[in-house]
Amino acid sequence: MSAAFDVERIRKDFPVLSRELPGGRSLVYLDSGNSSQKPAQVVETMREHLAMHYSNVGRAMHVLGAESTQAYEDARDKVAAFVGAPSRDEVVFTKNASEALNLVAYSFGQRFWRASGTTQPNEDPRFTMGPGDEIVISEMEHHSNIVPWQMLAQRTGATLKWFGVTDEGRLDLSGDVITERTKIVSIAHQSNVLGTVNPVAPVLKRAREVGALVMLDASQSVPHHPVDVAALGVDFVAFTGHKMLGPSGIGVLWARGELLEAMPPFLGGGEMIEAVWMDHSTYAPYPHKFEAGTPPIVEAIGLGAAVDYLQAAGMEAIEAHERALTAHALDALAEVPSLRLIGPSTLEERGGTVAFTLEGIHPHDVGQILDDEFGIAVRVGHHCARPLHLRFGIPATTRASFYLYNTTGEIDALVRGLHHVQKVFA
Missing domain, CATH: 3.90.1150.10 (Aspartate Aminotransferase, domain 1)
Structure with missing residues (x-):
C-alpha cells in the first residue's frame, strides 16, 4: 500500500x-459496491447549495437561478473531465445508471411501435431493430443491463444473446456471439459480483467488424479506476453517482455526440424542447434533449463535489x-x-x-x-x-x-x- x-x-x-x-x-x-459512504465535503456542498443558492435551473433570470444553473453546469464540466469526455455536451445527467441504460435501449427500434409503422426519413439505421437483429450482453450482468435489453427484444422481435462466464469468472470470448446481425453489445466494465474487469478491446474490435455499437455499464469501474471514455473507444458509458461518493438520484450517460444527435428523446416535458405547438414540438440540442423536467440539481452538484474529492485523492x-x-x-x-x-x-x-x-x-x-x-x-x-x-x-x-x-x-x-x-x- x-x-x-x-x-x-x-x-x-x-x-x-x-x-x-x-x-x-x-x-x-x-459494502461500497452496493453504495459508497459520503465525505463531509459532499454533504456540506449539497447543504450549502440548498441553504443559500437553490433555484430551478435553465429557467429563472434572477440571481439564484443563475447561481444554481451555473453550479449544475459546472458539475457537468467536472464529470466530463473526470471520464475524459471529448465534449461536456456528451454528458447526460440521469437519475441513475439504470435510467442511462434504459435511455439507450429505448433509442432502438422506434419504428416498430410508431402508429404508422414506417421509418422516418431521418432515422439512423444504426438504431433500427427488428426480427433477425441481435442484442448481445453477458451472463455476468447486473439486472439493469439485462432487463432493458430483454424489453427491447420483446417489443421489436430481435434476438437477445450473451457471452458466457468461465469457471474462473472471466468473460468467455471463445464463441462467435457477435455476428453480422448484431446491432448493440452492452457489457459490464467491471462485474459487481466477481470483481472481474472485462477486456474491452477484443469485444470492441469484433463489434466494429460487424458495424455494431458498444455500451459499457461502468458503475463498478468509474469509482475505482481511472476511466477515459475516449481512450476506451466505445459508444456509450453508463455509471451512477451513489457508488462514487456522491448522492443517490444522479447517474450519467456518456455517449458520442453524433449518436446523441441521432437518438430520439427518452422523456418529454419541460426544458427538453426547442419550441412547442399544439400539434408538434421540436427538441433542444443534446444533452438537454434527454433531461426533461426539473433535473436532480443538488444531486448533480453533489456528484461534482464527489468528483473533486476523488481527483484530489x-x-x-x-x-x-x-x-x-x-x-x-x-x-x-x-x-x-x-x-x-x-x-x-x-x-x-x-x-x-x-x-x-x-x-x-x-x-x-x-x-x-x-x-x-x-x-x-x-x-x-x-x-x-x-x-x-x-x-x-x-x-x-x-x-x-x-x-x-x-x-x-x-x-x-x-x-x-x-x-x-x-x-x-x-
Whole structure:
C-alpha cells in the first residue's frame, strides 16, 4: 500500500466511519459496491447549495437561478473531465445508471411501435431493430443491463444473446456471439459480483467488424479506476453517482455526440424542447434533449463535489490502494476453511469486490452474524445478478467490496468474523 496514500486521513472525512453501532460495536463498512459512504465535503456542498443558492435551473433570470444553473453546469464540466469526455455536451445527467441504460435501449427500434409503422426519413439505421437483429450482453450482468435489453427484444422481435462466464469468472470470448446481425453489445466494465474487469478491446474490435455499437455499464469501474471514455473507444458509458461518493438520484450517460444527435428523446416535458405547438414540438440540442423536467440539481452538484474529492485523492492512488486491499483479502480469505471464492482468485484484471460462499451456511446467516456481533456490513443475496448465480449453481453469495476508506485491519476483522460464523454452525 502506497505510503503517500493516507487512508487514516481520508477516513476522517467520512463521519459515519467513526459511528458507534448499538452495543458499542464499531462500524466496518465493506459494502461500497452496493453504495459508497459520503465525505463531509459532499454533504456540506449539497447543504450549502440548498441553504443559500437553490433555484430551478435553465429557467429563472434572477440571481439564484443563475447561481444554481451555473453550479449544475459546472458539475457537468467536472464529470466530463473526470471520464475524459471529448465534449461536456456528451454528458447526460440521469437519475441513475439504470435510467442511462434504459435511455439507450429505448433509442432502438422506434419504428416498430410508431402508429404508422414506417421509418422516418431521418432515422439512423444504426438504431433500427427488428426480427433477425441481435442484442448481445453477458451472463455476468447486473439486472439493469439485462432487463432493458430483454424489453427491447420483446417489443421489436430481435434476438437477445450473451457471452458466457468461465469457471474462473472471466468473460468467455471463445464463441462467435457477435455476428453480422448484431446491432448493440452492452457489457459490464467491471462485474459487481466477481470483481472481474472485462477486456474491452477484443469485444470492441469484433463489434466494429460487424458495424455494431458498444455500451459499457461502468458503475463498478468509474469509482475505482481511472476511466477515459475516449481512450476506451466505445459508444456509450453508463455509471451512477451513489457508488462514487456522491448522492443517490444522479447517474450519467456518456455517449458520442453524433449518436446523441441521432437518438430520439427518452422523456418529454419541460426544458427538453426547442419550441412547442399544439400539434408538434421540436427538441433542444443534446444533452438537454434527454433531461426533461426539473433535473436532480443538488444531486448533480453533489456528484461534482464527489468528483473533486476523488481527483484530489488521485484515481491512480485509489486504484493502487484498493489493489493492495484486494491482494490482502484474497490471501486472507484463502485461509478460511470451506470458503469458495466466486470469481478470479488472482489480481489480474480484477477490482476490489470479493464474493464467496461458506459450505453449509446460507449467506443471509453469514451477513446477519457479521452485522449483529461484529458491526461488519457486507451484502448478501444475488446482488441483482441472479443469472450469474444460476451459472455457478448457487442461490446467493456474501460480498465484501472495498473503497478508498477501507483498511487491511477491516479485512482482518472480516476474516475473524467468518471464522466465528463457522464455529456457530459447527
